[in-house]
Amino acid sequence: MKRILLSLPHMGGREQIYVSEAFASNWMSTVGPNITAFEREFENRIGLPSVALSSGTAAIHLGLRLLGVGPGDEVFCPTLTFAASCNPVRYLGAEPVFLDSDYVTWNLDPNILEDALRERAQRGKLPRALVVVDLYGQCADLDSILAICRSYEVPALEDAAEALGATYRKRPAGTFGELGVFSFNGNKIITTTGGGMLASRNAAWVEKARFWSQQARDPGIAYEHSELGYNYRMSNVLAGIGRGQLEVLDLRVQQRRAIAFRYREAFAGLPGISLMPQAPYGLHTNWLSCFLIDEDEFGCSRDELIRSLDAANIESRPVWKPMHLQLLYAGCQCYGGEVAEDLFRRGICLPSSSSLSLEDQLYVINQVRFGAGAGPLMALEAEPVAIG
Ligand SMILES: Cc1ncc(COP(=O)(O)O)c(C=O)c1O
Numbered sequence: 208m209k210r211i212l213l214s215l216p217h218m219g220g221r222e223q224i225y226v227s228e229a230f231a232s233n234w235m236s237t238v239g240p241n242i243t244a245f246e247r248e249f250e251n252r253i254g255l256p257s258v259a260l261s262s263g264t265a266a267i268h269l270g271l272r273l274l275g276v277g278p279g280d281e282v283f284c285p286t287l288t289f290a291a292s293c294n295p296v297r298y299l300g301a302e303p304v305f306l307d308s309d310y311v312t313w314n315l316d317p318n319i320l321e322d323a324l325r326e327r328a329q330r331g332k333l334p335r336a337l338v339v340v341d342l343y344g345q346c347a348d349l350d351s352i353l354a355i356c357r358s359y360e361v362p363a364l365e366d367a368a369e370a371l372g373a374t375y376r377k378r379p380a381g382t383f384g385e386l387g388v389f390s391f392n393g394n395k396i397i398t399t400t401g402g403g404m405l406a407s408r409n410a411a412w413v414e415k416a417r418f419w420s421q422q423a424r425d426p427g428i429a430y431e432h433s434e435l436g437y438n439y440r441m442s443n444v445l446a447g448i449g450r451g452q453l454e455v456l457d458l459r460v461q462q463r464r465a466i467a468f469r470y471r472e473a474f475a476g477l478p479g480i481s482l483m484p485q486a487p488y489g490l491h492t493n494w495l496s497c498f499l500i501d502e503d504e505f506g507c508s509r510d511e512l513i514r515s516l517d518a519a520n521i522e523s524r525p526v527w528k529p530m531h532l533q534l535l536y537a538g539c540q541c542y543g544g545e546v547a548e549d550l551f552r553r554g555i556c557l558p559s560s561s562s563l564s565l566e567d568q569l570y571v572i573n574q575v576r577f578g579a580g581a582g583p584l585m586a587l588e589a590e591p592v593a594i595g
Contacts, residue, residue, distance in 0.1 A: 208520050209520065210520045210521070210522065211520065211521045211522060211558045211563070211567050211570070211571060212522045212558065212560065213394070213495070213522045213523065213524055213556060213557075213558055213559065213560075214394040214395075214494075214495060214558075214559050214560055215393075215394075215560040215562060216393050216398045216400075217455075217459065217560060217561045217562040218448075218451065218452075219451050219452060219454055219455035219458075220451070221450075221451040221454060222447065222448045222450070222451030222452060223451070224451070225241055225446075225447030225448070225450045225451055226444055226447040226448060228240070228241070228447065229241055229443050229444045229447050230444075234443045235442075235443065235444060236442065236443060237421065237440035237441065237442050237443065238443060239443030239446070240443070241443045241444070241446035241447040241449075241450060242259055242440075242441060242442075242443050242446040244446070244450055245259055245441075245446040245447075245449045245450050245453070246258065246259050246404075246446075248450060248453055249404055249406075249449075249453065250406075252379070252453065252456075253379045253381060253382055253387075253406060254379070254382060255382055255387065255406040255407060255408055256406065256407060256408075256409075256410045256413040257404050257405065257406040257413065258404065258405050258406075258413050258416050258417045258420065259402065259403075259404055259440070259441035259446055259449070260402065260403045260404065260405060260416075260420055260439045260440065260441055261401065261402060261403065261420075261438075261439045261440065261441055262390065262392070262401055262402060262403045262439075263291060263366075263368040263388055263389060263390030263391075263392065263402075263403035263404075264291040264294065264295060264390075264403070265403055265420070265437065265439040266388040266389070266390075266403040266404060266405035266416075267291065267292065267295040267338070267364065267366060267388050268295035268298055268299070268437070268439075269405055269416040269419055269420065269437075269439065270364045270386040270388055270405055270407075270416070271295050271296060271299055271301075271336060271338075271364060272299060272419070273386060273407075273412045273415060273416060274335065274336040274362050274364060274385065274386070275335060275336075276296065276299045276301050276335045276336055277299055277300060277301060277335075278299075278300035278301065279300070279301070280299075280300075280301035280302075280334070280335035280336075281301060281302050281303070281304050281332070281334045281335065282296045282301055282302070282303050282304070282334055282335055282336050282337070282338060283303075283304050283305075283306055283320070283323065283324075283334045283336070283337040283338070283361070284296065284303045284304070284305060284306070284337070284338040284340070284530070285305070285306055285307075285308055285314065285315040285338075285339070285340050285342075285347075285547075286305035286306060286307060286308070286529040286530045286531045286532075286541055286544055286547045287307075287308045287313065287314075287340075287342065287526070287527055287529050287530075287546075287547035287550060287551070288340045288342065288366070288527055288530065289368075289369075289527055290530065290533070290535070291368070292338050292340050292366050292368075292530075293305075293338065293530055293536070296338075301335065302539060303530065303536065303539055304323070304334060304539060304540045304541070304542070305529070305530050305531045305536070305539060305540070305541040305542070305544070306319050306320055306323055306541070306542045306543065307319050307541070307542060307543030307544050307545065307546050307547055308342075308546050308547050308550065309546060310484070310546060310550075311484055311486060312342075312345060312346075312347060312348060312484065312486045313342050313343065313345070313483060313484070313497075313526075313550060314339075314340065314341065314342050314345065314346070314347035314348065315339055315340065315347050315348075315352060316543070316546070317348055317351040317352050317355060319542050319543050320337070320352060320355050320356075321355050322542065323542040324355060324356075324359045324361065328359060333359055333360075333361055334361055335361075336361065336362050336363065336364060337352075337356055337361055337362070337363045337364070337384075338363075338364050338366050339352055339353075339363050339364070339365050339366065339383075339384060340366040340368075340369075341365065341366065341367045341369060341370035341373060341380050341381070342369060342370075342527075343369055343370075343483060343493070343494055343495050343497050343556075344369055344370050344372075344373050344396070344463070344491055344492035344493050344494030344495070345370065345373060345483070345485070345486060345489070345491040345492075345493075346367075346370060346373055346374070346375035346380050346383075346486070346488070346489050346491075348486070348488065349365070349375050349383040350375075350376070350488075353383060353384070362384070362385040363383075363384035363385060364384050364385065364386045364387075364388065365380070365381055365382075365383050365384035365386070365387045365388065366388050367380040367381030367387055367388060367389055368388055368389060368390035368392075368395070368403070369390070369395065369494050369495075370492065370494065371389050371390075371395070371396055371397065371456065371492075372396055372456050372457070372459070372460040372490075372492045373460075373489060373490055373491060373492045374489045374490040375488055375489040376488055376489060377489075380489075381406060382406065385407065385408075385409070386405060386406070386407045386409075386412065387405070387406040387407065388403065388404070388405055388406075389403060389404040389406070390402075390403050391403060391404070391445075391449055391452070395494070396456070396459050396460065396463060396492060396494050396561070397449070397452035397453065397455070397456050397459055398448070398452060399441065399445040399446065399448045399449040399452065400445060400448065401445070402441050402445055402446075402449060403441075417440075418434075418436070419434070419435075419436050419437055419439070420436070420437060420438075420439035420440045421436065421438075421439075421440050422436040422437070422438060423435060423436025423437075424436070458561075459561045460490075460492045462561035462562075463492055463493050463494060463496075463559055463561050464491075464492065464493050465590070466493070466496055466559055466561075466563060466568060467482060467493035467496040467559070468482075468493075469568055469572075469587060469588075470482070470496050470498070470557060470568070470571075470572060470575075472588075473572040473576070473584055473587070474498070474572070474575065474576075476581070477505065477576065477579050477581055478501075478504040478505065478579075479500060479501035479502070479503065479504025479505030479506070479579070480498050480499070480500055480501075480505055480575070480579070481498060481499050482496070482497070482498055483496075483497040483498070483499070483554075493559070494559065495556040495557075495559045496556065496557045496558075496559045497526060497554055497555065497556050497557075498554070498555050498557065499550070499553045499554055499555075500512060500553050500554075500555060501553065502553075505578075505579050506578070506579045506580045507578050507579070509525065509552065509553050509554070509555050510525075511578070512555060512575065512578045513525065513555060515574065515577070515578045516571075516574055516575070516578070519570075519574045519577075521558060521570075521571055521574055522558065523555055523556060523557050523558065524555070524556045525551060525554060525555060525556070526550050526551050526553075526554030526555070526556065527551065528551055529541075529544060529547040529548060529551055531544050531547075532548070532551075557571060557575070558571050565587050565589065568587060569584065569586070569587050572584060572587070
Protein backbone atom coordinates (compact mmCIF):
# COMPACT_ATOMS: atom_id res chain seq x y z
CA MET A 208 0.00 0.00 0.00
CA LYS A 209 1.33 3.42 -0.90
CA ARG A 210 2.30 5.86 1.84
CA ILE A 211 1.10 9.49 1.83
CA LEU A 212 4.08 11.67 2.70
CA LEU A 213 4.20 15.09 4.33
CA SER A 214 5.60 17.34 1.59
CA LEU A 215 6.92 16.14 -1.74
CA PRO A 216 8.71 17.79 -4.67
CA HIS A 217 6.32 18.69 -7.51
CA MET A 218 7.82 19.43 -10.90
CA GLY A 219 6.09 21.80 -13.28
CA GLY A 220 7.42 20.28 -16.49
CA ARG A 221 9.75 22.93 -17.90
CA GLU A 222 12.54 22.13 -15.42
CA GLN A 223 13.75 19.39 -17.78
CA ILE A 224 14.17 21.85 -20.64
CA TYR A 225 16.56 24.00 -18.60
CA VAL A 226 18.37 20.97 -17.19
CA SER A 227 18.75 19.52 -20.72
CA GLU A 228 20.25 22.80 -21.87
CA ALA A 229 22.86 22.47 -19.14
CA PHE A 230 23.68 18.92 -20.27
CA ALA A 231 23.73 19.84 -23.96
CA SER A 232 26.10 22.74 -23.39
CA ASN A 233 28.24 20.99 -20.75
CA TRP A 234 27.62 23.74 -18.20
CA MET A 235 27.78 21.11 -15.46
CA SER A 236 29.41 23.10 -12.70
CA THR A 237 28.72 26.03 -10.41
CA VAL A 238 28.91 28.49 -13.28
CA GLY A 239 26.59 28.78 -16.25
CA PRO A 240 23.60 30.45 -17.85
CA ASN A 241 20.97 28.80 -15.63
CA ILE A 242 22.52 30.26 -12.49
CA THR A 243 22.63 33.74 -13.96
CA ALA A 244 19.07 33.43 -15.26
CA PHE A 245 17.71 31.88 -12.03
CA GLU A 246 19.18 34.71 -9.97
CA ARG A 247 17.78 37.31 -12.38
CA GLU A 248 14.31 35.72 -12.43
CA PHE A 249 14.31 35.41 -8.64
CA GLU A 250 15.39 39.05 -8.30
CA ASN A 251 12.54 40.09 -10.59
CA ARG A 252 10.13 38.20 -8.38
CA ILE A 253 11.22 39.60 -5.01
CA GLY A 254 12.79 42.87 -6.12
CA LEU A 255 16.19 42.46 -4.42
CA PRO A 256 19.70 41.43 -5.51
CA SER A 257 20.11 37.70 -4.78
CA VAL A 258 22.75 34.99 -4.83
CA ALA A 259 21.98 31.30 -5.46
CA LEU A 260 23.58 28.95 -2.92
CA SER A 261 23.78 25.26 -2.06
CA SER A 262 21.23 25.52 0.79
CA GLY A 263 19.18 27.85 2.93
CA THR A 264 21.47 26.97 5.84
CA ALA A 265 24.47 28.19 3.82
CA ALA A 266 22.56 31.41 3.15
CA ILE A 267 21.96 31.94 6.89
CA HIS A 268 25.64 31.24 7.59
CA LEU A 269 26.81 33.81 5.04
CA GLY A 270 24.11 36.29 6.07
CA LEU A 271 25.11 36.19 9.74
CA ARG A 272 28.77 36.57 8.80
CA LEU A 273 27.84 39.65 6.75
CA LEU A 274 26.16 41.05 9.88
CA GLY A 275 29.47 40.64 11.71
CA VAL A 276 28.45 37.76 13.97
CA GLY A 277 31.51 36.17 15.57
CA PRO A 278 32.90 34.54 18.71
CA GLY A 279 31.47 35.94 21.93
CA ASP A 280 28.39 37.38 20.24
CA GLU A 281 24.79 36.54 20.96
CA VAL A 282 22.07 36.24 18.31
CA PHE A 283 18.35 36.35 19.11
CA CYS A 284 16.19 33.71 17.44
CA PRO A 285 12.66 32.39 17.95
CA THR A 286 12.71 29.09 19.82
CA LEU A 287 9.90 27.64 17.69
CA THR A 288 11.76 26.90 14.47
CA PHE A 289 13.89 24.34 12.67
CA ALA A 290 17.46 23.93 13.91
CA ALA A 291 18.88 25.39 10.68
CA SER A 292 17.67 28.86 11.78
CA CYS A 293 20.20 28.92 14.64
CA ASN A 294 22.88 26.30 13.90
CA PRO A 295 24.86 28.80 11.80
CA VAL A 296 25.07 31.04 14.89
CA ARG A 297 27.20 28.29 16.42
CA TYR A 298 29.18 27.81 13.17
CA LEU A 299 30.38 31.37 13.75
CA GLY A 300 31.32 30.77 17.38
CA ALA A 301 28.39 32.80 18.73
CA GLU A 302 25.50 31.70 20.97
CA PRO A 303 21.77 31.86 20.27
CA VAL A 304 19.32 33.35 22.76
CA PHE A 305 15.79 32.10 22.24
CA LEU A 306 12.49 33.97 22.31
CA ASP A 307 8.92 32.75 22.56
CA SER A 308 6.17 32.87 19.91
CA ASP A 309 2.64 34.21 20.14
CA TYR A 310 -0.59 32.31 19.48
CA VAL A 311 -1.77 34.77 16.81
CA THR A 312 0.99 34.01 14.30
CA TRP A 313 3.02 31.18 15.90
CA ASN A 314 5.97 33.46 15.10
CA LEU A 315 8.24 35.59 17.27
CA ASP A 316 6.22 37.57 19.82
CA PRO A 317 7.10 41.29 19.39
CA ASN A 318 6.35 41.97 23.08
CA ILE A 319 8.85 39.35 24.20
CA LEU A 320 11.41 40.78 21.77
CA GLU A 321 10.91 44.26 23.18
CA ASP A 322 11.24 43.09 26.80
CA ALA A 323 14.33 41.04 26.00
CA LEU A 324 16.07 43.88 24.15
CA ARG A 325 15.23 46.35 26.93
CA GLU A 326 16.71 43.99 29.49
CA ARG A 327 19.83 43.37 27.41
CA ALA A 328 20.30 47.10 26.82
CA GLN A 329 20.14 47.68 30.59
CA ARG A 330 22.81 45.02 31.06
CA GLY A 331 24.89 46.68 28.32
CA LYS A 332 25.01 43.64 26.02
CA LEU A 333 22.78 43.76 22.98
CA PRO A 334 22.69 40.83 20.55
CA ARG A 335 24.70 41.22 17.36
CA ALA A 336 21.62 40.31 15.28
CA LEU A 337 18.12 38.85 15.25
CA VAL A 338 17.07 35.92 13.09
CA VAL A 339 13.35 36.43 12.49
CA VAL A 340 11.60 33.35 11.07
CA ASP A 341 8.48 33.19 8.85
CA LEU A 342 7.11 29.88 10.06
CA TYR A 343 5.26 27.30 7.95
CA GLY A 344 4.58 29.86 5.20
CA GLN A 345 3.40 32.80 7.30
CA CYS A 346 5.31 36.01 7.89
CA ALA A 347 6.05 37.15 11.40
CA ASP A 348 4.63 40.56 12.36
CA LEU A 349 7.55 42.19 10.59
CA ASP A 350 6.61 45.88 10.94
CA SER A 351 6.40 45.61 14.73
CA ILE A 352 9.49 43.41 15.03
CA LEU A 353 11.70 45.51 12.77
CA ALA A 354 10.62 48.78 14.40
CA ILE A 355 11.78 47.39 17.76
CA CYS A 356 15.06 46.21 16.20
CA ARG A 357 15.67 49.63 14.67
CA SER A 358 15.17 51.36 18.01
CA TYR A 359 17.99 49.22 19.46
CA GLU A 360 20.05 49.25 16.23
CA VAL A 361 19.99 45.46 16.06
CA PRO A 362 20.01 44.18 12.43
CA ALA A 363 17.64 41.41 11.38
CA LEU A 364 18.08 38.46 9.06
CA GLU A 365 14.72 37.20 7.82
CA ASP A 366 14.64 33.41 7.58
CA ALA A 367 11.94 32.95 4.93
CA ALA A 368 13.10 29.40 4.14
CA GLU A 369 9.54 28.14 4.63
CA ALA A 370 7.75 31.20 3.27
CA LEU A 371 8.69 31.76 -0.37
CA GLY A 372 5.53 33.10 -2.05
CA ALA A 373 4.06 34.53 1.16
CA THR A 374 3.47 38.26 1.56
CA TYR A 375 3.38 40.78 4.39
CA ARG A 376 1.34 43.91 3.65
CA LYS A 377 1.58 42.97 -0.04
CA ARG A 378 5.40 42.76 -0.05
CA PRO A 379 7.18 39.43 -0.56
CA ALA A 380 8.42 37.47 2.46
CA GLY A 381 12.18 37.58 2.77
CA THR A 382 12.54 41.24 1.77
CA PHE A 383 12.13 42.89 5.17
CA GLY A 384 15.30 42.31 7.15
CA GLU A 385 18.81 43.51 6.28
CA LEU A 386 19.10 40.09 4.63
CA GLY A 387 16.56 37.50 3.52
CA VAL A 388 17.01 33.73 3.23
CA PHE A 389 15.08 31.21 1.13
CA SER A 390 15.32 27.43 0.85
CA PHE A 391 14.75 25.13 -2.12
CA ASN A 392 15.13 21.97 -0.07
CA GLY A 393 13.12 18.99 -1.36
CA ASN A 394 10.30 19.48 1.14
CA LYS A 395 9.77 23.18 0.35
CA ILE A 396 7.05 24.82 -1.76
CA ILE A 397 9.42 24.78 -4.76
CA THR A 398 12.67 22.87 -4.87
CA THR A 399 16.02 22.52 -6.62
CA THR A 400 16.51 19.18 -4.76
CA GLY A 401 18.64 21.22 -2.37
CA GLY A 402 19.48 24.88 -2.57
CA GLY A 403 18.99 28.32 -1.17
CA MET A 404 19.04 32.02 -1.93
CA LEU A 405 20.39 35.01 -0.01
CA ALA A 406 18.89 38.41 -0.83
CA SER A 407 19.54 41.96 0.34
CA ARG A 408 18.96 45.58 -0.62
CA ASN A 409 22.70 45.91 -0.06
CA ALA A 410 24.10 44.75 -3.43
CA ALA A 411 27.68 44.85 -2.10
CA TRP A 412 26.74 42.30 0.59
CA VAL A 413 25.21 40.01 -2.01
CA GLU A 414 28.39 40.30 -4.07
CA LYS A 415 30.48 39.51 -0.98
CA ALA A 416 28.36 36.43 -0.24
CA ARG A 417 28.83 35.29 -3.85
CA PHE A 418 32.60 35.69 -3.41
CA TRP A 419 32.67 33.75 -0.12
CA SER A 420 30.42 31.03 -1.59
CA GLN A 421 33.07 30.31 -4.26
CA GLN A 422 35.99 29.74 -1.89
CA ALA A 423 36.79 33.47 -1.73
CA ARG A 424 39.40 33.28 -4.46
CA ASP A 425 40.98 36.67 -4.98
CA PRO A 426 40.99 38.12 -8.52
CA GLY A 427 44.05 37.20 -10.60
CA ILE A 428 45.43 34.11 -12.27
CA ALA A 429 46.88 32.38 -9.22
CA TYR A 430 44.96 30.72 -6.41
CA GLU A 431 45.29 33.42 -3.84
CA HIS A 432 43.12 33.86 -0.77
CA SER A 433 42.96 36.67 1.72
CA GLU A 434 39.58 35.71 3.22
CA LEU A 435 38.01 32.47 4.40
CA GLY A 436 35.58 31.05 1.85
CA TYR A 437 33.18 28.14 1.45
CA ASN A 438 31.99 25.84 -1.30
CA TYR A 439 28.39 27.07 -1.11
CA ARG A 440 27.46 27.93 -4.71
CA MET A 441 24.44 26.39 -6.43
CA SER A 442 25.15 24.23 -9.50
CA ASN A 443 24.02 25.22 -12.98
CA VAL A 444 22.01 21.98 -13.28
CA LEU A 445 20.03 22.63 -10.11
CA ALA A 446 19.51 26.27 -11.06
CA GLY A 447 17.77 24.88 -14.17
CA ILE A 448 15.33 23.05 -11.92
CA GLY A 449 14.85 26.27 -9.96
CA ARG A 450 13.95 28.21 -13.12
CA GLY A 451 11.18 25.76 -13.99
CA GLN A 452 9.95 25.69 -10.40
CA LEU A 453 9.81 29.47 -10.10
CA GLU A 454 7.42 29.53 -13.07
CA VAL A 455 4.89 27.47 -11.08
CA LEU A 456 5.39 29.10 -7.66
CA ASP A 457 2.05 30.95 -7.65
CA LEU A 458 0.22 27.79 -8.65
CA ARG A 459 1.96 25.86 -5.86
CA VAL A 460 0.92 28.52 -3.33
CA GLN A 461 -2.68 28.22 -4.51
CA GLN A 462 -2.56 24.42 -4.33
CA ARG A 463 -1.08 24.33 -0.81
CA ARG A 464 -3.59 26.89 0.44
CA ALA A 465 -6.46 24.94 -1.11
CA ILE A 466 -5.39 21.80 0.78
CA ALA A 467 -5.22 23.66 4.13
CA PHE A 468 -8.67 25.17 3.64
CA ARG A 469 -10.18 21.93 2.40
CA TYR A 470 -8.91 20.25 5.59
CA ARG A 471 -10.30 23.12 7.66
CA GLU A 472 -13.74 22.79 6.07
CA ALA A 473 -13.77 19.03 6.49
CA PHE A 474 -12.92 19.39 10.21
CA ALA A 475 -15.32 22.27 10.82
CA GLY A 476 -17.82 20.05 12.63
CA LEU A 477 -15.16 18.41 14.82
CA PRO A 478 -14.41 19.91 18.22
CA GLY A 479 -10.79 20.44 19.34
CA ILE A 480 -9.01 20.83 15.99
CA SER A 481 -8.09 24.19 14.49
CA LEU A 482 -5.97 25.37 11.57
CA MET A 483 -2.86 27.48 12.29
CA PRO A 484 -4.13 31.10 12.45
CA GLN A 485 -4.02 33.16 9.26
CA ALA A 486 -2.80 36.60 10.31
CA PRO A 487 -4.74 39.42 8.59
CA TYR A 488 -1.62 41.29 7.42
CA GLY A 489 -0.54 38.97 4.63
CA LEU A 490 -0.81 35.89 2.51
CA HIS A 491 0.00 32.65 4.34
CA THR A 492 1.11 30.00 1.84
CA ASN A 493 0.27 27.20 4.27
CA TRP A 494 3.43 25.49 3.08
CA LEU A 495 2.48 22.88 5.65
CA SER A 496 -1.10 22.43 6.86
CA CYS A 497 -0.65 22.74 10.61
CA PHE A 498 -3.43 22.12 13.13
CA LEU A 499 -3.74 22.35 16.90
CA ILE A 500 -5.35 19.48 18.75
CA ASP A 501 -7.16 19.96 22.04
CA GLU A 502 -7.08 16.43 23.43
CA ASP A 503 -10.09 16.74 25.74
CA GLU A 504 -12.40 18.02 23.02
CA PHE A 505 -10.96 16.11 20.06
CA GLY A 506 -11.06 12.70 21.67
CA CYS A 507 -7.42 11.69 21.33
CA SER A 508 -4.03 13.30 21.83
CA ARG A 509 -1.82 14.73 19.10
CA ASP A 510 0.57 11.78 19.49
CA GLU A 511 -2.25 9.23 19.31
CA LEU A 512 -3.44 10.92 16.12
CA ILE A 513 0.07 10.75 14.60
CA ARG A 514 0.24 7.05 15.48
CA SER A 515 -3.18 6.26 14.04
CA LEU A 516 -2.35 8.14 10.83
CA ASP A 517 0.94 6.26 10.64
CA ALA A 518 -0.93 2.96 10.92
CA ALA A 519 -3.06 4.13 7.98
CA ASN A 520 0.14 4.85 5.97
CA ILE A 521 -0.06 8.61 6.34
CA GLU A 522 2.98 10.64 7.40
CA SER A 523 2.27 13.48 9.80
CA ARG A 524 4.66 15.31 12.11
CA PRO A 525 4.60 17.32 15.32
CA VAL A 526 5.19 21.05 15.01
CA TRP A 527 8.91 21.92 15.42
CA LYS A 528 10.38 21.01 18.78
CA PRO A 529 11.46 24.32 20.35
CA MET A 530 15.19 24.98 20.33
CA HIS A 531 15.36 25.66 24.08
CA LEU A 532 14.23 22.06 24.66
CA GLN A 533 17.01 20.62 22.48
CA LEU A 534 19.99 18.95 24.13
CA LEU A 535 22.20 20.81 21.64
CA TYR A 536 21.07 24.13 23.07
CA ALA A 537 20.73 23.18 26.75
CA GLY A 538 22.07 26.09 28.73
CA CYS A 539 21.06 28.77 26.22
CA GLN A 540 18.79 31.44 27.60
CA CYS A 541 15.15 31.54 26.51
CA TYR A 542 12.75 34.44 27.11
CA GLY A 543 9.38 32.81 27.79
CA GLY A 544 8.92 29.52 25.96
CA GLU A 545 5.56 28.32 27.25
CA VAL A 546 3.67 29.20 24.05
CA ALA A 547 6.22 27.38 21.87
CA GLU A 548 6.07 24.38 24.20
CA ASP A 549 2.28 24.30 24.01
CA LEU A 550 2.29 24.60 20.19
CA PHE A 551 4.85 21.80 20.04
CA ARG A 552 2.79 19.59 22.37
CA ARG A 553 -0.50 20.08 20.48
CA GLY A 554 0.54 20.96 16.93
CA ILE A 555 0.44 18.53 14.01
CA CYS A 556 1.52 18.97 10.38
CA LEU A 557 -0.68 17.03 7.95
CA PRO A 558 0.25 15.93 4.41
CA SER A 559 0.55 19.12 2.37
CA SER A 560 2.12 18.24 -0.99
CA SER A 561 0.79 20.41 -3.80
CA SER A 562 0.46 17.18 -5.82
CA LEU A 563 -1.80 15.51 -3.23
CA SER A 564 -4.86 14.24 -5.12
CA LEU A 565 -8.42 14.97 -3.97
CA GLU A 566 -8.81 11.27 -3.32
CA ASP A 567 -5.74 11.23 -1.03
CA GLN A 568 -6.90 14.40 0.73
CA LEU A 569 -10.25 12.71 1.40
CA TYR A 570 -8.41 9.68 2.75
CA VAL A 571 -6.32 11.86 5.12
CA ILE A 572 -9.44 13.76 6.21
CA ASN A 573 -11.33 10.59 6.96
CA GLN A 574 -8.45 9.10 8.93
CA VAL A 575 -8.30 12.29 11.05
CA ARG A 576 -12.09 12.13 11.49
CA PHE A 577 -11.74 8.48 12.47
CA GLY A 578 -9.18 9.51 15.13
CA ALA A 579 -11.78 11.88 16.54
CA GLY A 580 -14.46 9.18 16.53
CA ALA A 581 -16.38 10.88 13.66
CA GLY A 582 -17.81 9.25 10.56
CA PRO A 583 -16.29 9.61 7.08
CA LEU A 584 -17.07 12.24 4.45
CA MET A 585 -18.14 10.75 1.13
CA ALA A 586 -16.72 13.38 -1.23
CA LEU A 587 -14.83 16.67 -1.39
CA GLU A 588 -15.62 19.85 -3.28
CA ALA A 589 -12.99 20.43 -5.98
CA GLU A 590 -12.59 23.99 -4.71
CA PRO A 591 -12.80 24.74 -1.01
CA VAL A 592 -15.40 27.34 -0.10
CA ALA A 593 -12.91 29.84 1.27
CA ILE A 594 -9.24 30.06 0.49
CA GLY A 595 -8.90 33.65 1.63
C1 LIG B 1 12.98 27.70 9.12
C2 LIG B 1 14.06 27.07 8.30
N1 LIG B 1 15.25 27.68 8.22
C3 LIG B 1 16.24 27.20 7.48
C4 LIG B 1 16.10 26.02 6.76
C5 LIG B 1 17.30 25.50 6.04
O1 LIG B 1 17.14 25.37 4.69
P1 LIG B 1 17.98 24.25 3.89
O2 LIG B 1 17.35 22.93 4.17
O3 LIG B 1 17.83 24.67 2.45
O4 LIG B 1 19.39 24.33 4.34
C6 LIG B 1 14.87 25.35 6.81
C7 LIG B 1 14.58 24.12 6.06
O5 LIG B 1 15.20 23.20 5.83
C8 LIG B 1 13.84 25.87 7.61
O6 LIG B 1 12.67 25.23 7.72
